[in-house]
Amino acid sequence: MTVRVMLISPAMNAALREARFAGDAALDASGARAARLAAPHVPDADRMVHGPSERCARTAEALGLQSVDEPSLYDWELGRWSGARLDEVSAREPEGVAAWLGDPSAAPHGGESLLGLCARAGAWLDALTGDVRVLAVVEPSLVRAAVVHALALPPQAFWRLDVAPLTLTELTGRSGRWNLRAGRPLTGGPGDREAERGTP
Template sequence: MTVRVMLVPPAMNAALREARFAGDAAPDESGLRAARSAAAHVPDADRVLCGPSGRCAGTAEALGLRAVCEPALREWELGRWAGERLDEVSAREPDAVAAWLADPVAAPHGGESLLDLCARAGAWLDSLNGAGRVLAVTEPSLVRAAVVYALALPPQAFWRLDVAPLTLTELSGRAGRWNLRCGRPLAPDGGT
């Protein structure tokens, strides 16, 4: 049976603005305003889920959703880099960052490798067989990993996918056969 999976990254927050790894700051006021203005444009779903972070839960609430927390939709586990800024880590550990960006099995931070993240996203997608229409407010890294998995892209494609806050990425199909529609703003004016 065909499943329609609609993925929405959370509203803007300080961690996203600062390019922090897994910075779980709640959406800021401008992000909450954008989410509230997009609420009327959220598609209907049979199941509504959100990642366990405060930014995902806060965005779901601002969108007017009654979302169930789904642990599989958690942020990329980046070990000791969690909460740090990319530029700071790059300055301190340039070889580790280079390895992380070049090798999908590298996890110099002590957390999940890119391959592990894509496998987690894929296992979650595959578990949705027969679920109908699923809407999930989830981390940008999970959206990117789900697209890589669903389309059987090489892992390095992950680094070439941009996922903006409050956009809709849709995967329709079933395990082993997915189609993609990406990047549609929830609000017709882009939520601004």
């Protein structure tokens, strides 16, 4: 029995454009437009879920998905850093940011460590069983953590994985044996790519 897990990263919003930590905000106009254009390119699934953030919920809606909220797929919990920009936090807490980037067990912000995030993503992934196709709209942090867990990568590999808005990352297999198909854009042509960049 093979599980196929299709992870879609949500569309652009203001928090992502400003490089804010875990900034939960609605999609901006170009993000919503890009998601609507991507809707015809979303693969079929037996089960559809989305993370509880506003960004994930609105992306799923714009993609035309009949998905349900999955509470365990919340974004990386970054405590007091949530909503702040990386440059602001780096100026205010340089030692804390250095520890966060260098030690996967560190949580200087008072939230969740990288190890905790990867364990949470992995627990959800490994609980999926049977011959089923699951589609989930989740924050980029969850996509990266799921890949780290599935491929048994060292936690530091998380920082080397980039997940662009509205990309599809696929994991197939089962607990302990997953194969990866790296992220690809949910777009169908040049017009879609222009919309994703925010071109009027």
